[in-house]
Amino acid sequence: MGIQMQSRKKVVGSTAVVAGLLLSLLSATNAQAAATVVLTVNGVTITSATSSSTPAIVSVPSDNTVDAADAVRFSLTGVDAGSTVSVATTNALIVSTLSTTLNPIRSNSGVVSASYNVGTGTTSDFYAYTKSTALGTVTITNSGSTFTYYLKGSAGPAYTLAYSPPATPYTSTISKQSATVSDVFGNKIVGVTPLLSLINLTSTSPTATNADGVSEFTITYPSTKGQSALSISIGATDVLGLQAAVKSVTSFITVVDPADALEAEKAARAADKAAADVALAAEKAARAADKAAADVALAAEKAARAADKAAVDKRIATLSAQIASLKNLYNKLARKYKQKTIN
């Protein structure tokens, strides 16, 4: 019995040692294990998104909800228990769930960096979406491994029309003009043909928008001056919670006779000259007044100096007369007492 117990103890002891070894081996393996990342868009697996030339394509959330087709789902498995999955994006936003009726995820949702601690689990799930047709990146780091993925949005429907007409075009001129069409997030839209509605104008048909969202047309202004009007429009539907669509731009145009414009320009230049002449005359008058004031001051100064000189001259004459009289008296006495006289 004693022997049996002893051998049992030994077995238990060696099992513990093996288990300990296995655990340390496992944890050593785990420390170097890279998680597996699977990307899907609307349930379809995407394998090309590690290259910037073949990014995952998602629709932008132009309906103001981030749905399955609008986001790349990142599903991580084999993540070290207790480790943190860190995500950072450029030109993209991270959300942890997709939109549902009860919990709508709007197009202003999301963050550009996030951390998820897997706790006792080994999986992590999140989504990235973008509002831009420009390239975006999603960088995931976990347990010393870094994964970089690329995504791009496909533009939403036409939402915003931009057009600036010349305010005062000339009669009988032909002018190439353009309008720009973009989606609700400002992404340019290809292949949209705006509609023109004209009063007292003629035009070529607008072209379908090019890759820069630009449609072009040529307006011919009437041969006589007066009022014309142009309205350009696109089909667009307002989306609840987003700014209103700019569906049309209407402009009232004053078509100007170039001869009238030249006359107006001449009159404006003549008015400029008249104003300059007035200013010059005022300046001249001011300088003349300055000179007159300076002359008066100088004359006063001269008179003051002349008065000073006269006073001094008078004093000298008085003193000279007194000296002469004293000399006279002295010489009289000198002669009486046989002394030398002075001159």
Ligand SMILES: [Ca+2]
């Ligand atoms: Ca959506």
